[in-house]
Amino acid sequence: MRLREYAVTDITDQIQTGYDPAVIEPKWRARWQESAIYKAANHSDKPNWMSLTMYPYPSGVLHVGHWFAFSIPDVFARAQRMRGYNVMYPMGFDSFGLPAENAAIKHNIHPAKWTYENIDEMSRQFDLMGAMIDWDRKVVTCDPEYYKWNQWFFLKMLEKGLAYRAGGSVWWCPNDQTVLANEQVIDGNICERCGAEVYKRDLEQWYLRITDYAEELLEGLDGLDWPERVKTMQRNWIGRSEGARLSFALENGESLEVFTTRPDTVFGATFMVIAPEHPLVARITTDEQRAEVDAYAQKARTKTEIERQSTDASRQKSGVFTGAYAINPVNDARIPIWIADYVLMTYGTGAIMAVPSGDTRDFEFARQFDLPIIPTVQPEDQPLLDGATMTEAYHGDGIVVNSGPFDGLRQSEALPKMIEWLGEQGRGTAEISWRLRDWLISRQRYWGTPIPIVYCDTCGMVPVPEDQLPVVLPLDAEFKPTGQSPLITHESFVNTTCPQCGGSARRETDTMDTFMDSSWYWFRYASPNYEDGPFDREAAEQWNPVALYCGGIEHAILHLLYARFFTKVVRDLGMIDVEEPFSRLRNQGMILSEDGRKMSKSRGRQIGPDELVAAYGADALRLHLMFLGPWEQGGPWNDRGITGMERFIRRAYTVVSELGTSASGTVTGSDAERSLIALQHRTIKRATDQIDTFGFNTMVSALIEYVNEVMKLKETDIITSPVWREAVETLVLLMAPSTPYVAEEMWEILGKPFSVHQQNWPVYDPALAVEASIEIPVQVNGKVRDRIVVASGASADEQLTAAKALEKIAAQIKGKQIVKEVSVPGRLVNIVVK
RNA sequence: GCGGGCGUGGCGGAAUGGCAGACGCUGCGGACUUAAACUCCGUUGGGGCAACCCGUGCGGGUUCGACUCCCGCCGCCCGCACCA
Numbered sequence: 001m002r003l004r005e006y007a008v009t010d011i012t013d014q015i016q017t018g019y020d021p022a023v024i025e026p027k028w029r030a031r032w033q034e035s036a037i038y039k040a041a042n043h044s045d046k047p048n049w050m051s052l053t054m055y056p057y058p059s060g061v062l063h064v065g066h067w068f069a070f071s072i073p074d075v076f077a078r079a080q081r082m083r084g085y086n087v088m089y090p091m092g093f094d095s096f097g098l099p100a101e102n103a104a105i106k107h108n109i110h111p112a113k114w115t116y117e118n119i120d121e122m123s124r125q126f127d128l129m130g131a132m133i134d135w136d137r138k139v140v141t142c143d144p145e146y147y148k149w150n151q152w153f154f155l156k157m158l159e160k161g162l163a164y165r166a167g168g169s170v171w172w173c174p175n176d177q178t179v180l181a182n183e184q185v186i187d188g189n190i191c192e193r194c195g196a197e198v199y200k201r202d203l204e205q206w207y208l209r210i211t212d213y214a215e216e217l218l219e220g221l222d223g224l225d226w227p228e229r230v231k232t233m234q235r236n237w238i239g240r241s242e243g244a245r246l247s248f249a250l251e252n253g254e255s256l257e258v259f260t261t262r263p264d265t266v267f268g269a270t271f272m273v274i275a276p277e278h279p280l281v282a283r284i285t286t287d288e289q290r291a292e293v294d295a296y297a298q299k300a301r302t303k304t305e306i307e308r309q310s311t312d313a314s315r316q317k318s319g320v321f322t323g324a325y326a327i328n329p330v331n332d333a334r335i336p337i338w339i340a341d342y343v344l345m346t347y348g349t350g351a352i353m354a355v356p357s358g359d360t361r362d363f364e365f366a367r368q369f370d371l372p373i374i375p376t377v378q379p380e381d382q383p384l385l386d387g388a389t390m391t392e393a394y395h396g397d398g399i400v401v402n403s404g405p406f407d408g409l410r411q412s413e414a415l416p417k418m419i420e421w422l423g424e425q426g427r428g429t430a431e432i433s434w435r436l437r438d439w440l441i442s443r444q445r446y447w448g449t450p451i452p453i454v455y456c457d458t459c460g461m462v463p464v465p466e467d468q469l470p471v472v473l474p475l476d477a478e479f480k481p482t483g484q485s486p487l488i489t490h491e492s493f494v495n496t497t498c499p500q501c502g503g504s505a506r507r508e509t510d511t512m513d514t515f516m517d518s519s520w521y522w523f524r525y526a527s528p529n530y531e532d533g534p535f536d537r538e539a540a541e542q543w544n545p546v547a548l549y550c551g552g553i554e555h556a557i558l559h560l561l562y563a564r565f566f567t568k569v570v571r572d573l574g575m576i577d578v579e580e581p582f583s584r585l586r587n588q589g590m591i592l593s594e595d596g597r598k599m600s601k602s603r604g605r606q607i608g609p610d611e612l613v614a615a616y617g618a619d620a621l622r623l624h625l626m627f628l629g630p631w632e633q634g635g636p637w638n639d640r641g642i643t644g645m646e647r648f649i650r651r652a653y654t655v656v657s658e659l660g661t662s663a664s665g666t667v668t669g670s671d672a673e674r675s676l677i678a679l680q681h682r683t684i685k686r687a688t689d690q691i692d693t694f695g696f697n698t699m700v701s702a703l704i705e706y707v708n709e710v711m712k713l714k715e716t717d718i719i720t721s722p723v724w725r726e727a728v729e730t731l732v733l734l735m736a737p738s739t740p741y742v743a744e745e746m747w748e749i750l751g752k753p754f755s756v757h758q759q760n761w762p763v764y765d766p767a768l769a770v771e772a773s774i775e776i777p778v779q780v781n782g783k784v785r786d787r788i789v790v791a792s793g794a795s796a797d798e799q800l801t802a803a804k805a806l807e808k809i810a811a812q813i814k815g816k817q818i819v820k821e822v823s824v825p826g827r828l829v830n831i832v833v834k
Numbered sequence: 835g836c837g838g839g840c841g842u843g844g845c846g847g848a849a850u851g852g853c854a855g856a857c858g859c860u861g862c863g864g865a866c867u868u869a870a871a872c873u874c875c876g877u878u879g880g881g882g883c884a885a886c887c888c889g890u891g892c893g894g895g896u897u898c899g900a901c902u903c904c905c906g907c908c909g910c911c912c913g914c915a916c917c918a
Contacts, residue, residue, distance in 0.1 A: 188915095229838065229913075236837085236914050243918080260918060273918090317916085342916040352918045360835090361916050435917060556913085627858065629847060633840095641846065644858045650873085698848065701857040708857090711874095777853040782899045784853050822898050828852050832898050 019653040021617025024745040029127060031744075037755055038132040040088035042526065042542045049085035050543045051077035052522050052582070054551030054559070055092040055139070058118035059099055062125040064607045064625070064637055065591035065599050071622045072588065072631050072696055073550040074131040078737035079691045081132070082761035088543060089132050090525040092139030093119050096147070096514045098176055098193065101447045111447045112475055115142055125609065130618050130740045132757070137528045141517035146524065147449040148470035149534035150516050153566070155452060155463050156573055162209045163441075165461070169346075170440055172201040178444045179205060181513060182437050183237070183558045192558070205442040206451060206510070210565045214238055214434045217564055226585040227632075230556040237557045239435025244419050246353065246428040248272060248326040252284060256326050256337070259348035259433050262358060262395075263422060264415040267403040268376035269353040270366065272326050272337040273319065275345040276300040284337065286323025293339060296320040300341040317342060317365045328353075329427035331404065340365065348433050356393065357385070363393035376403050377411045439562065441513040446477055446486040448511030456498035456505040465499050471507070485509040518559050519566035522546055522581065533575070540576050549582035552590065560585070586694055589634020596636045607637055619739035620645040626696040626738060645700075649742055651707045652735060655714060655728055656746040663725035671772055672716065673723045679709055680727045681769035684762045687734050696738075703734060730762050778803040779830040780812040788829070796823035803829040 032038065042048075053073045056066060074089060081087040093115075100111035107114075119140065126133055139146060157163035171180045175196035184192040191198050210217075218238045221231045243261035250256055256272060274280060276297040285293045296319070319340030326337055342361055343352055356366035357375040366373050373387035379398040400406045400414045409417070422428035442451070450471040452464035464471055477490045487493055487509035498505040520534060526543045527536035551559075560582075567581040593599045599607070612621050623645035629635055667673065683706040690699035710727060718724050729750060736743040736756045747756035774792050776799065777784045786808040790799055800823045803809055809831070816833035823829045 232838070233913060239914095239917065241917070258918080262918080340916095342918095344917070347917045349918095354918090359916095359918070361918080364916090433917080553912090624858095627846085635846075638846075638859090641859045647873090648858085654873095697846090698857080701848075704857055775853095779853085779899075782852095787853080820898050822852090824852070828899090830852080830898055 018657055019650050019742070021619060021741065022614070025128075025130070025613075025618055025741045028741050028744045029130070031754070033127075035754070037757060038089070038134050039136060040086060040090075040134050042539050044086035046084055046086040048088070048542050049077075049080050049547045050088045050090070050522070050525070051080060052090065052525075052546045052549045054549070054555065055094050055518070055521065056122065057097060057099070058093045058095050058115055058122055060118050060121070061608060062122055062129075063599055064609055064612070064621075066125075067129060067609050067621065068591045068625045068628075068631075068634070069550070069552065069588050070126070070131060071129050071625055073548075074129070075622070075626065075696060075737045076548065076550075076691060076694075078132055078740065078757060079761065081757065082733070082736065082759060084760070087132075088134060088137070088525065090137040090139070090522075091126060091131070091133045091135070092137075092521055092525070093122070093141065094514065094518055094521075095119065095140050095142040096448045096511075096517055098445060098447070101445060104447075110475065112142070115447075128609070128613055128618055130622070132740070137525045139521050139524050139528055141514070141521065142447070144470045144472050145529075145531075146521075147473075147517065149520075149524075150449040150512055151452040151464070151469050151471060152466065152534060153516075153520065153569075154512070155466060155469075157208060157569065158463055160569075160573075162212065162569060163206060164209065165204060165206050167202065167204040169200045170203050170205055171198045172203075173198045176445070179203060179440060179442060181440045181515075183439075183561070205440050207438040207440050208565075210439045210562075211434060211436050213565055213568050214240070214436050215432075216568060217436075217561065220564065220580050224580060224585070225583060227553075227587055230553065230560065230585065230587065233556045234561055237436065237561065241433045241435075243431060243433060244422060244428045245349070245431040246329060246422065248329060248353065250280075250284060250324065250326055250337075252324070254280065254283070256280060256351055257349045258351045258353045259431060260353055261433075262355065262415075263428060264400070264403075264406070264411060264418045265355040265358045265376045266328065266330050266353065266418070266422075267406075268355040268357045268374045269328055269335060270333075270356060270372045270374055271335050271354045272351065273340045273343045273354050273362075273365070274322075274337060274351040275343045276339045276341055277345040278339070278350045280351075281322065281339055284322055284324035289321060289323035292320050293322055296339060317361070317368045319365065319369065321369075329422070329425070336371070338365075338369070346437070347435065357387060357390065358393055358395050360393045360395075363390075374402050376401060439513075439565070441516060442510040443513055444485045445511055446473075448514055449473070449516060450487070451508045451510055451512055453508040454496055454498060454505045455508065456501060456503060458503055459498050459500045459505075462498055462500050462505070468499065473511070485511065487511075515559060515562050519562045520570065523570070523576070535575075537576055544576065544578045545580055546582045548584045548586065550586050550588065553587040556587075586632065588631050589629075591628075591634055592636045594636055594638055599637070607639075612639065612642070616642050616646050617649070617741070619649055619742045623648065623700055623738055627700045629697055631694050631696050648700075648704050648707060649739060651711055652731060653742060653746060655707065655710055656732065656749050658714070659719075659725065659728050659750065662719045663722055663728075665720035665722070667722055670718075670721075672713075672718050673721055674772060676713060676718060676723055676727050677768050678771045679706065680730050680762075681765055683734065684730065684764040685766075685769065688761070688764060691737075700738065703731075703738070706731060706734070732756060733759055733762050774826065776826065777828045778806060778809055779828060780809060781832055782830060785809055785812055792826065794825065796825050799823045799825065799829050803831070 051073055053070055077087050077089040095115050100115045103109060103114045104111045141147060154163055171185050173180055173191040173196055175194045176191060180191060180198060185198055186192045189198050218235060218240055221234055241261050243259055244263040246258050246260060246263060246266065248256045319338045322337045322339060324337045325334045328335055354362040354365065356362040356373040358377060373390060375385035375387055377394060377398040378385055378401045379394055379396055397411050400409045400411055406414045406418060419430045450473055452469060452471045454462045454464060456462050474490055474493045477486050494506050494509060496505050496507050523535040523540050526539040530536045563581050567578055570576055571578055591599060609621060620642055624642040627641065627645060683702055686702035687699050732743050732746045732750065740757065743756050770792055773789050775787050775789050778786045778788055786806045788802045788806065790802060800821055813831060813833050818831060819834050820832040
């Protein structure tokens, strides 16, 4: 209804220009739907190209940030289609998740109702945008037909030992009332979703063994055309460290295992540090030290992770001696064992050998508690290091000292030899340590996929058989946040029979992390209604790996790492032969509100596209979003420039409308014609190149410049030439991906058959792009003093001669000595004088 | 602390080592109009009447020529961060 309102105020305007988005946009939207031109067949004589964009959460309405994220990939998809690909631009909704549940609690509306209503509204807005979405492939993850396959994947992973249940210390969000995966905790202790402070709890939960694929997930990054930033973030997260595991004998007969990346410095290990939570602590602490150790361990437990890991300069190392000693395996030195909170139980073995001469943290600790320091690497060309006087640790290369048989070697040579030697002695082995932890997928919430497990009093934990899937999420549950899954109180869901013995049993009531849903959804697009599995292999092979994936940087680790993991699991299940899901990744920047802050719904800072579409049309809004700046950069929203885009469209529309039958003359081969052809081909090249490099802002510039030039020519004789017609047709074709509605309208005005979106992209011909003559600058001492017009293809000498003949140049060089003459054909002339 | 990115008019931004500020917005002047809006034309980095001079965060360097490359700073943003 809103769409109509604008016509009243701008009615005179339309009479003048004829361009009326309020009329043409609904017209073509209906036509596209009727003719189903955006349906992507799985098979075609053209190469397939899936242009995937991270599907949205159905939060309610699309704001301009969504348009930014979705309309620009649409431009790309449309261009790819015109360039000869069979393009699929699918869309779906990531529709399980907390906001639905929160809305339910707050507004007393069922999550399902809320979710499906939002999906309807957002689908409408996608259509408003003019996106070439093939809705027949829509994926909605809260549909039982979809989440059934989440459960199926879970069971397959269980069979393969990739899913397991285990107890442990896990992150708990008191606001969302659920546990979280490590990846969902940011800045040490903040919930990625809601921003609340999270803390650790000991709970038994379901995990997926993503660590089995750590090596492959790391190596696979090298071959991907992804932003370097994202790859770096994943590498950091996976955190591979090469080193060795060493075993230190204890005086009670046990041994203490440590992981170190610097086994070459083991001769400099003067004490050990173990995490306060380390299980050995209780057994090795001496009676005299016990009170102090217990007090420290207790204090460490209550500290938040962020406090413990803070590296503030003000913060000093703390720790307590256990009273126990370990034996350094290489020199039998008796060294004290301390506990300190700078050693984390969650990394390595939870214990370290401390080498204060080579590690900054150990150095600080040694100085703090007056522990000995023995240098093991002597930097070359520097005074001899002395443990008593060193002011900081040295971790560079140098000559090995104080290390028995290794003295005199270079540190870099000693490292592998030392590992080998330790191995021979049975005191250590080369080892690789990872920062990556297994993926915790249990959530104590309602609006998610039920985990298909049954607990039977006699059989224990029993997976729900495949043929009984899906385990349907009951719609009549009480979904209030209690810290337990709301399903617990749903008697008819919980109480079931054991699939093995038929006796009474209880269902698992936790649901899955919604990142499960998004870890394979794009496979589903290939065969969205397939019933014999998550996807039809043959169909999926037509579209995978995904040629282009667009989405926000915020998923650099979370979703993108999980999706890569799932792909490798799917491959190992023999379901499809794909190594990596997304060959090419591009991240859009974030559109902020006008005051530069995040466009959050709760703070009312969302800018809705409907009003803008009503006022300017979807085409103008699409152009405006393209033109804001580099797509990968984003920035604060403003609508100031949108009128410029509207003007551009009107000009194009005017040129097309006035073409008529004027261009029915013959080609004369005039300079004007040649010049227009050259302009046309240069513009084709610019537009084409800029699509490939995601330079959509400069692509729009190229189109605007083209229209502006063409507008000028409209007043000349050239409009009788067929060259003119071709130039105008090219304009419409080049505009088609960016402004799909008006391009379609203009194509019709030109008398061309439906649809402009099924035409071929104009082909650039370098030979035709050359102008007869060009203007180049003439510099004296690097400063532009004048310009000359030369025939294109003029030689360096010809340019120079012409330049010197210029009055201004002659004046500049008069009475001076020419030191050097630079003449670059087609670029410039520079005369250096003194 | 480590890693990455960025710094250009009033604003968004553009520039394979070759005319800095394309393109758009805004502003200013004009045409059209009874008037306004729309549209169209011109103009719009600073200084100067002009010739010219100064200008891409700061300081050096390489080069005939540097926003671009190199070295050293300053500032902002992002990621990682006691990971052994």
